[in-house]
Amino acid sequence: MQCDAVAEDLAAAAEGSVLLGRNERRHVERCLRCQAELVQYRKVLRAMRAMRTEVLEPAPGLLADILANLEAAGERRAIRSLIQGHRAAYLGGLAAATAAGAAGAIVFASRARRLRTAS
Amino acid sequence: MPPDVAHLVTAARDGDREAFDELVRVTYAESFTLALRLTGNEEDARDVVQEAYIRAFRGLSRFRGDAQFSTWMYRITANCANTHLVRRNKHRHEVLDDAAPVADDRPSHDPQLQSDASALRDRLTVALEGLPPKLRQVVVLRDIYDLPHEAIAAELGISETAAKVRLHRARKKLREDLFPRRQEEAADAV
Numbered sequence: 402m403q404c405d406a407v408a409e410d411l412a413a414a415a416e417g418s419v420l421l422g423r424n425e426r427r428h429v430e431r432c433l434r435c436q437a438e439l440v441q442y443r444k445v446l447r448a449m450r451a452m453r454t455e456v457l458e459p460a461p462g463l464l465a466d467i468l469a470n471l472e473a474a475g476e477r478r479a480i481r482s483l484i485q486g487h488r489a490a491y492l493g494g495l496a497a498a499t500a501a502g503a504a505g506a507i508v509f510a511s512r513a514r515r516l517r518t519a520s
Numbered sequence: 521m522p523p524d525v526a527h528l529v530t531a532a533r534d535g536d537r538e539a540f541d542e543l544v545r546v547t548y549a550e551s552f553t554l555a556l557r558l559t560g561n562e563e564d565a566r567d568v569v570q571e572a573y574i575r576a577f578r579g580l581s582r583f584r585g586d587a588q589f590s591t592w593m594y595r596i597t598a599n600c601a602n603t604h605l606v607r608r609n610k611h612r613h614e615v616l617d618d619a620a621p622v623a624d625d626r627p628s629h630d631p632q633l634q635s636d637a638s639a640l641r642d643r644l645t646v647a648l649e650g651l652p653p654k655l656r657q658v659v660v661l662r663d664i665y666d667l668p669h670e671a672i673a674a675e676l677g678i679s680e681t682a683a684k685v686r687l688h689r690a691r692k693k694l695r696e697d698l699f700p701r702r703q704e705e706a707a708d709a710v
Contacts, residue, residue: 459552475548
């Protein structure tokens with residue numbers, strides 16, 4: 402087995418997400434280069450995990466900017482929902498007027514038909 | 521989830537703006553750290569974080585609470601950073617080349633420092649900054665923030681397979697950058 406065939410799996414093996422097959426393990430046990438790479442991957446992964454707890458200090462003013470943007474977004478949303486509310490009320494009114502008109506027309510038509518039948 | 525954050529999330533979901541502002545205060549430095557690691561640029565990171573909190577504010581009702589709030593924010597921040605980087609690179613007409621060589625002329629390659637863990641971390645920071653953004657995003661989200669492949673793929677708009685391929689390439693580049701082989705070793709290997 403060649404180093405290249407094992408190289409693909411070394412990082413994942415160092416992470417623990419992949420188990421090396423029997424042939425791969427046998428190769429690594431004999432190959433100093435692959436052993437070194439495995440150790441290097443472990444060091445890189447350990448250093449990366451240690452970075453998780455690091456918090457980089459943001460430049461001053463970021464918090465104020467975020468809160469100001471949120472304020473503006475909140476206001477925009479409130480205005481939008483107000484407009485949507487007005488629009489819904491307008492459409493509702495229009496629908497009610499249309500329904501009333503239609504009902505009136507039906508009543509008028511049926512009354513006219515009744516009068517025609519009576520005469 | 522720490523109880524105070526959980527309490528703030530519940531209150532914010534019920535429409536308490538003060539609670540959301542407090543959530544921002546508690547978490548913004550962490551979100552900024554992630555944004556900076558993803559973008560490699562402080563100005564971009566600031567834009568990303570601001571956008572991320574606006575999205576979080578708008579989508580808070582969709583946060584189910586079965587994940588940590590910080591993890592949810594990581595995903596939103598990653599998504600915003602990806603959108604930001606794509607937009608920025610379109611604007612600048614830069615090519616995002618996964619195979620672009622990582623510069624090798626940094627002072628961080630001093631072999632005397634290699635055994636020192638804190639020096640390793642410093643060199644790792646430099647090496648991460650030197651990675652192409654596509655590779656950096658994946659390795660930062662997976663190996664520092666422990667996001668699953670599925671979440672990474674979803675937030676970056678790529679397949680899980682692509683995410684895994686990028687992760688492999690990123691780790692390989694980092695290792696090669698942090699532990700450069702001596703010329704004679706490289707020659708032997710050919």
